[in-house]
Amino acid sequence: MKRGEPQESDIVSGAVCWATAALFLLGFTVLAVKLKEVQVTDSAAYGYANARQSVRRVQTCGARGRILDRNGEVLAENRPSLSIVCYPESFQKKTWDETINGIVGSAALVGEAIGRAPDCSEAAIRRHVRESLALPLVAFRDVGERELAVFSEREREFPGFEVRETDERVYPKGALAAHLLGYVGRDRGEAIAGDEKFNFFMPEMRGRAGLEVYYNSFLRGVGGERKILVDARGFAIREWTVVESRKGPDLELAIDARLQAVVERELSGLKGACVVMDPRNGEVLAMASAPGFNPNDFVPVLRPGLYERYAKDPSEPLLNRASGGAYAPGSTFKPITALAGLSSGFSPSETYDCDGVFELGLMRLHCSSRWGHGPVDMRHALMKSCNPYFCSLAMSVGTNAVMSAARAFGLGSKTGLDLGVDMAGVVPDSGWKSSMYHERWYQGDLAQMSIGQGMLLVSPLQMARVAGALGTGMLATPRLKKGLSPELRPIPFSKAQLAVVRSGMRMVVAGDGSSRGTGWRAGEGVAAEVCGKTGTAEIGRGATRRKNTWFIAYAPAASPTIAVAMVVENGESGGGTTAPKVGAVLKAVFGESGRTGPDADGG
Amino acid sequence: MLEKVKRFNWIMFAAMLALVAVGTVAIWSAGNARDQRFHGMWISNLQAAAFGLVLYLSLAFTDYRRFLELLAWPLYAGALAMLVAVLFVGDTVYGGCRWLWFFQPSEVSKLCVIALVASLLGGGDEWFCRLRPTFRGFLVSALLVGAPCALILAEPDLGTTLTLAPAILVMMFAGGVWRRGLALMVAAGALTVMAVLCAVYEAEKPGVPAERREAILRYTPLKEHQVKRVRVFLFPDDDPQGSGYNLRQAKIAIGSGGFTGKGIGKGMTNHLKYLPPAVSLNDFIFCVYAEETGYVGSLVLLALFLALLLPCCWIAFKSRDGRGRLLALGMSSLVFAHVYVNIAMSIGLLPITGLPLPFVSSGRTFLVTVMCGLGLVQSVSLHRGLEE
Structure with missing residues (x-):
């Protein structure tokens, strides 16, 4: 091999080499610019897309x-x-x-x-x-x-x-x-x-x-x-x-499990409901409905068929009768009628001679006492639950007075309970009746209403409020959760007016010294002075005729701390069926007294 | 010998080794994202690189002129034979019939064609010297180049043809072939590409009824899957879960890499197989690399390729021998075309086509081929100014 100066190629010029190099540089510059756009400028968007699809x-x-x-x-x-x-x-x-x-x-x-x-x-x-x-x-x-x-x-x-x-x-x-x-x-x-x-x-x-x-x-x-x-x-x-x-x-919750158990024991095997509340602040201490169900059957998953069994049961175990049941209040409504009378100027000492029946045109309303109570004043009318007395009282004060008294006690509207089930009930009036039945409002309707029958519908919860309000003068919004600020609304009746009704309700339980009141069993053995009112609402006629028996109470009489309302479906009478159960509940609250009640021996 | 070592182009050599290293890491990462069989892919690729290195050095210290005189025609003939053979006995992978036993003839034939063209146009064959600037010379060289290209297209392997074409064009232009013909050819090619793009755009733009679409596409030479790729190129956001999926994932991988990348072996798009594993080792290896190393890594890679390619131009310039110059320019243009097309398609600058990224993609045939080609370029450098 021999060294020599290389000869410039006559075929391929050197400029082509530079041109090629320039082409490479240009190409890579284009790539670098586009890569910068993808990897730097738009990087966040691609990073987001990456995270969205893979996380x-x-x-x-x-x-x-x-x-x-x-x-x-x-x-x-x-x-x-x-x-x-x-x-x-x-x-x-x-x-x-x-x-x-x-x-x-x-x-x-x-x-x-x-x-x-x-x-x-x-x-x-x-x-x-x-x-x-x-x-x-x-x-x-x-x-x-x-x-x-x-x-x-x-x-x-x-x-x-x-x-x-x-x-x-x-x-x-x-x-x-x-x-x-x-x-x-x-x-x-x-x-x-x-x-x-x-x-x-x-x-x-x-x-x-x-x-x-x-x-x-x-x-x-x-x-x-x-x-x-x-x-x-x-x-x-x-x-x-x-x-x-x-x-x-x-x-x-405000609920007292021990009291709740007592209430449920009293209702066991029956159809009915009971509400116990503190009228001072509306706290609901017990609220029971019978028959019931076991919520553990519903978790973690409802067993197939079970729900239908519950839902189809004619005794409606899933219904919360305490706040969702609609009942005629029966005679437990009478204190309200009485207050309506008092606030319209009706004198409490005025007597009415009860002969066992109240006649209005063709309508005959029987009294609980077949042959009549004889002459009764307001207190005794309450004590003996005299129907004709309250019918005639209502006749004399008119529909509006009774209606507004009922509404003043929160009937016909939701109670404000912190639970989805909160039935408003019905306080009928002429407008309501004409829209529901296309009939006008008769005096007979008023007579029925005055004794808690007819079209009037309430829930036990509402009646517990009523009982509490009668005792304290303040209508409390019921509360299930503990520690909610109480909501109290005064009822528009004077102390004197309330005093009359209270003493009447006291007599229902304690008697008048000479005879027992209808609800004497509610106070028997309770270590507190109990005031109350029985109720026996008749529903249906003939073969389907049955009675829902009520008792509402508050105690102690002087400054109530407990209000109770209980209804038992298909009972005998408020005083016979329900009052003793309420008594048992009150005993659980106040304890048992040694004696059997101050006036037990009376009458 | 010492003379030769003095002329050894270390920059080009070092850049090549660095690229092999980058490739090894990228293949390791992409292979790990796939099943067990691919976990050792980087090792076999490294073995192929070692084999390629031996060939590289052997060819570098062999006088390329003797190599071309002795082997240009036999290699060309051999390549043609293999390309014919692969059509009949080759193994079909991913719809292309490209494999003959353990290698891909189309990859090897790239080098053979470049060698022949360098020898022919560079003055290696006396009979061609007079023909070169004439129409007949153009025709002869076009036929010689066209035959293997047609065979590769028949596999079908459009990508290989597309990268070989620019390299050959650069060589023919540099080699002084009838330039008017060349210019016409380039113009015709450019017009065809434009026309096809416009046709696909017209056919695929929203709201074109199916019959009209069919009618337009009938006049294009594209097959349905190629139409799809061109459509993805033209409307990249149209079908991100279908035909546009690969491009979208490629862009997400590259783009989410950000400036500095997610770290080697931590490319989420790759490892969670969003980047289709079937192509992540080969055609989309750049995505794997760019996701893990970010824009910095991309620039480093481009710099390494420049460090590989610019010395080739320098070697060509210094060579002053027609064959040497054409060899160096042809080889570097081939590598450049691969790099450019591969990266450009991953970021939506070109329609997607199956092409390896030199040194980085796994693919032993291509790796060895490119190293041989660069060995020849190194030989041009070593034998500059030395008589045969």
Whole structure:
């Protein structure tokens, strides 16, 4: 080889080399500029798109708060429940159908091992894979100890299945205060498409009835946030908690569980309802409806067929009669009629000669005493529950006075109870009657109304308020939750007017010294002075004729702390059927006195 | 020998090794996102690189002029034979019949065609010297280049043809082939591309009835899947879950990398398989790399390619020998075309087409081929000014 100066090629000019180099530089400059746009200028948008497609945001739910009675007794709480869940990502196959079949098959195997059918149908699995792939699928809800033992022993045979702890609602006192507490259901977990904050909402307990509904947003925990990283097919890769969920606050009730149990015992086997409240602040101490149900039957899931059984039961165990039952108040309405009379200038000492029947045109209203009470003044009319007295009183003061007295006691309107079930009832007037029956208002309607019959409809809760208001002069809004500020409304009657009615109601229980009142059994053995009023409302005629028996009471007479209203369907009489039950309730509150009542020997 | 070592272009060599290193990391990351079989992909790729390096050095220290004289025609003939063979006995992968036993003839044939054109136009063959500037010369060289191109197109492998064409064009232009013909060809090609783009735009723009779409597309040479790619190029946001999915994921990967990237091995789009795993190791490897290293990484990669390609131009300039110049320009243009098309398609500057990114994509045939080609360029550098 010999060295020599290279000759310039005559074929390829050097300029071409520079041109090529320039071409390369130009090309790379274009790429660099476009890459800057993608990776720097628009980077945030692509980063967002990346996060949106590969991270699923899950709202977790906080533990639901407990429900306690006024003394801290637990009425509703959460118990740990173990479920066997399945992680779909462990069953990844080429096609979705293979994946789904894999889950179905494995769930069946687990089911065979623990001896129960999976809680998820194939359709449910298919839906889960389509909508909530990143989340675990609950295959066996709330497994028992024995099933769990079998599963744990053989867990390695079932890859992709795991035990997970969740909360389930439990009502430790069973059927106690069931109508009040209600029960919860669980929402289906929701999958949200689109640009929302969350992709999934974990199934949360949600009140379905009673206080669980009314205070649902109070009781529910504060949701947390979890994020799940998913691959291109949507299977979970890993997950982490962003915000911890927080437990919901406990709901403290004014209810006294011990008293509630007494009330329910008194009503057991019957149809009826009872409300015990503190008239000074409206706190409801007990509120029962019979027959009842066990809310534990409704959680975690309502067993199939059970709801229909409850719903079709002619005794309507799901109905909360205490605040939702519509009854004619019967004679318990008479104190209101009396006050209507007094406020219209009717003299309490004016006597009426009762001959056992009140006649108005063709209508004959019988008195409780077949041959009549003879001459009675207002106090004795109350004590003896004399129908003709109040009919004639109503005739003389007119419809409007009775009507406005009834409304002043909150009848015909909702009580404001913190519960969804709060029946307004009916205080009929001419307008109401013409719109309902296309008939005009007769004097007979007024006569019926004056003794709590006819079209008048009230709930036991409303009557408990009435009893309290009669005792204190203030109409209290009933409260189930403890610590709510009391709402009291004065009733528009003077002290003197109220005093007349109160002494009449006292005589109902204590008698007048010479004879017993109709409600004497309510005061028997109660270590407090009880005032009350019996009521026996007749419904229907002939074969379907039956009586709803009432008793309303407040005690102690001087400064009432307790107001009670109780109704028993198909009873004998207010004084015979209901008064002793109210007496038992009052004994539970005030204790038993050694003696059998000051005037027990009288009459 | 010492003379040669003195002329060894270290920049080009170092850039090549650096690119192999970058490729190894990218393949490692992309392979990890796939199943077990691909986890060792980076090792086999490194083995191929080692083999390529041996060939590179051997070719570098061989006089390219002797190499061309002896082997240009036989290699060309061999390449043609393999391209014919692959059509009949090749293995079909992803709809293209490209594999002959363990390698892809179309990749190897790129080098063979470039070698032949360098030899022919650079003055290696006496009989062609007089023909070169004439129409007949143009015709002969067009036929010689056209035959393998047609065979590759028949596989079908449009991408390879598209990257070979600019390299050959640069060489033919530099080699002084009948320039009016060349200009006409380029103009005709450009017009065709424009016409096809306009046709697809007219056919695919929103609100065009199906019959009209059919009628327009019948006049284009494109197959349905190519129409789809052009449509994605023209309307990238139309069908992000369907035909536009790959491009969208490619852009998300690159874009979400941001300025500094997510870190090696931490590319979410890649590892969660949003970037289609079937192409992440090859055609879309740049996305994997750019997601993990960000704009900084992209610039480093472009700089490395420049460090590889600009020395080629320098070597061509210094060579003063027709064959040497054409070889260096042809090889560098081939690499440039691959780099440009591959990156440009990932960011929506060009329609998507299956092309490897030199050194970075996994693909042993292509890696070895490119290293051989660059070995020849290094040889041009080493043998500058030395008599045969």
